[in-house]
Amino acid sequence: MVCLMTDKSLLKIGIVGTFVAALCCFTPVLVVLLSAVGLSALIGMLDVVLLPALAIFIVLTGYALWKLKRSQSV
Numbered sequence: 001m002v003c004l005m006t007d008k009s010l011l012k013i014g015i016v017g018t019f020v021a022a023l024c025c026f027t028p029v030l031v032v033l034l035s036a037v038g039l040s041a042l043i044g045m046l047d048v049v050l051l052p053a054l055a056i057f058i059v060l061t062g063y064a065l066w067k068l069k070r071s072q073s074v
Contacts, residue, residue: 014064017061025054030046030050
């Protein structure tokens with residue numbers, strides 16, 4: 001099976017995704033941006049999208065760390 005992503009790139013994607021999702025979850029960045037462009041009706045649905053995205057990126061980061069640690073020990 002051909003792996004298209006290296007362990008380090010998977011880790012980078014996980015960390016960046018976790019940071020962006022956490023930034024948008026815990027600060028009013030998206031609220032201000034959506035209000036500025038006239039899409040404030042979407043603010044009520046942010047939790048439905050951002051919290052699962054945060055969980056997925058945290059799991060992805062953990063998987064990448066596990067995979068990187070496992071490949072270095074072999």
